[in-house]
Amino acid sequence: MKQVLEPESLSSPAITSPQNFHALEVESIDLFVRIAQFIGFPKSYGEIYGLLFTSSNPLSLDDICARLNMSKGSASQGLKALRGVHAVKITYVPGDRRDRFELEGNIRLLMQGFIQERLEPGIRDLGMRIESLSLKVNDLQNGEKKRYNDRLGKLRNWHKQAQKIMPAVERLLGG
Amino acid sequence: MKQVLEPESLSSPAITSPQNFHALEVESIDLFVRIAQFIGFPKSYGEIYGLLFTSSNPLSLDDICARLNMSKGSASQGLKALRGVHAVKITYVPGDRRDRFELEGNIRLLMQGFIQERLEPGIRDLGMRIESLSLKVNDLQNGEKKRYNDRLGKLRNWHKQAQKIMPAVERLLGG
DNA sequence: CACTTTGTTCAATATTTTTTGAACAAAATA
DNA sequence: TATTTTGTTCAAAAAATATTGAACAAAGTG
Numbered sequence: 001m002k003q004v005l006e007p008e009s010l011s012s013p014a015i016t017s018p019q020n021f022h023a024l025e026v027e028s029i030d031l032f033v034r035i036a037q038f039i040g041f042p043k044s045y046g047e048i049y050g051l052l053f054t055s056s057n058p059l060s061l062d063d064i065c066a067r068l069n070m071s072k073g074s075a076s077q078g079l080k081a082l083r084g085v086h087a088v089k090i091t092y093v094p095g096d097r098r099d100r101f102e103l104e105g106n107i108r109l110l111m112q113g114f115i116q117e118r119l120e121p122g123i124r125d126l127g128m129r130i131e132s133l134s135l136k137v138n139d140l141q142n143g144e145k146k147r148y149n150d151r152l153g154k155l156r157n158w159h160k161q162a163q164k165i166m167p168a169v170e171r172l173l174g175g
Numbered sequence: 176m177k178q179v180l181e182p183e184s185l186s187s188p189a190i191t192s193p194q195n196f197h198a199l200e201v202e203s204i205d206l207f208v209r210i211a212q213f214i215g216f217p218k219s220y221g222e223i224y225g226l227l228f229t230s231s232n233p234l235s236l237d238d239i240c241a242r243l244n245m246s247k248g249s250a251s252q253g254l255k256a257l258r259g260v261h262a263v264k265i266t267y268v269p270g271d272r273r274d275r276f277e278l279e280g281n282i283r284l285l286m287q288g289f290i291q292e293r294l295e296p297g298i299r300d301l302g303m304r305i306e307s308l309s310l311k312v313n314d315l316q317n318g319e320k321k322r323y324n325d326r327l328g329k330l331r332n333w334h335k336q337a338q339k340i341m342p343a344v345e346r347l348l349g350g
Numbered sequence: 351c352a353c354t355t356t357g358t359t360c361a362a363t364a365t366t367t368t369t370t371g372a373a374c375a376a377a378a379t380a
Numbered sequence: 381t382a383t384t385t386t387g388t389t390c391a392a393a394a395a396a397t398a399t400t401g402a403a404c405a406a407a408g409t410g
Contacts, residue, residue, distance in 0.1 A: 024311050024323075031304045038297050040215060042368055056322055061387065071370045076388055097378065098386065103326075107333045122213050129206045136199055147231055148199075151278075158282045161347045168343065172336045217398055236357065246400045251358055272408065273356065354409070364399070370392085379384070 020067075025054045039114055041081070044070060048078045049087055049103070058091045058100030085113030112174030115166075123162055130156055195242075200229045214289055216256070219245060223253045224262055224278070233266045233275030260288030287349030290341075298337055305331050 029050030036046025047068050064075045079101055082088040087110040091100045137148045204225030211221025222243050239250045254276055257263040262285040266275045312323045
């Protein structure tokens, strides 16, 4: 029943021997490490994603630990987070008890997850803070109040623009 | 010649006594600390920006250190970085030897700096990496090549969209 | 010129974040 | 049932990042 090949075309047993990467694999993983850092994820997340990107078949937790020389804890946490942003999914391989992990088909899903779970809440939170400030400015004397309101006005305006562009960002990058 | 008032309406000498913040000031600074963290700046940068946001007049390096209870080194570095993204500028106050720092009038300038000096180079770098990968994929066997190209194609496509939306982002947030 | 004031730099320190690995729980096996 | 296999959690260790502070250079002052 278990017809899943060991990863890549190497003859050495993938689970016990770590590393052994093609130049191409290294470069792929490197790319996703950068992307991870770019959006504020730990680089181990990028490594995992990169490894799955290069892999032609779903990998188990142990595969990932072994090939990336990474602890089970890290791999587990990373996979959990990546699943959280829909970057990775679990595949059930009949006849194998272990979970197998692979990429969600589309990079857009990852971006959608990132936008919806990080970017948008962040912007919403800023909006609430700006509103809260705006309310409290009323307690100031007139001169101070005006000056403060000027600056807050610009900030509020900027925030409005940020909200305005979000749907387009989401449509293009995650739609 | 020196007609710059001490910051805020407090009677205590601003330079020697740290803290002494209004609730409003605390909340403002807090807001900008969040914004800083949001875009990956150290929180000290946010503190400085927030303090300048609340201040009705340009502050000296020492003012900033004293009020934020922050070392000269941090303040100096933070101001340098903030000037780098056009968030803060130096004002010369005749009769005062010290530099005085204040916000650039427009938050848009900050965003422009951030977009141009962080976001865009990051995206450009990703593009180069993706291209480099694409070239090397040619060395693979046919099956592998196809699979890799499929995934890379999606990635490249996504990157194209990211580039496409950048001008709009820049126009709305930093224009 | 010697002395002060001001801002910068960078090695050392402190803080924050990430990673590890051992303990644990859940589920499968025998 | 006891044993193994698998994945998660979280306190502790390691690594990365930010902050400090003392040494320094540049420019002003007397």
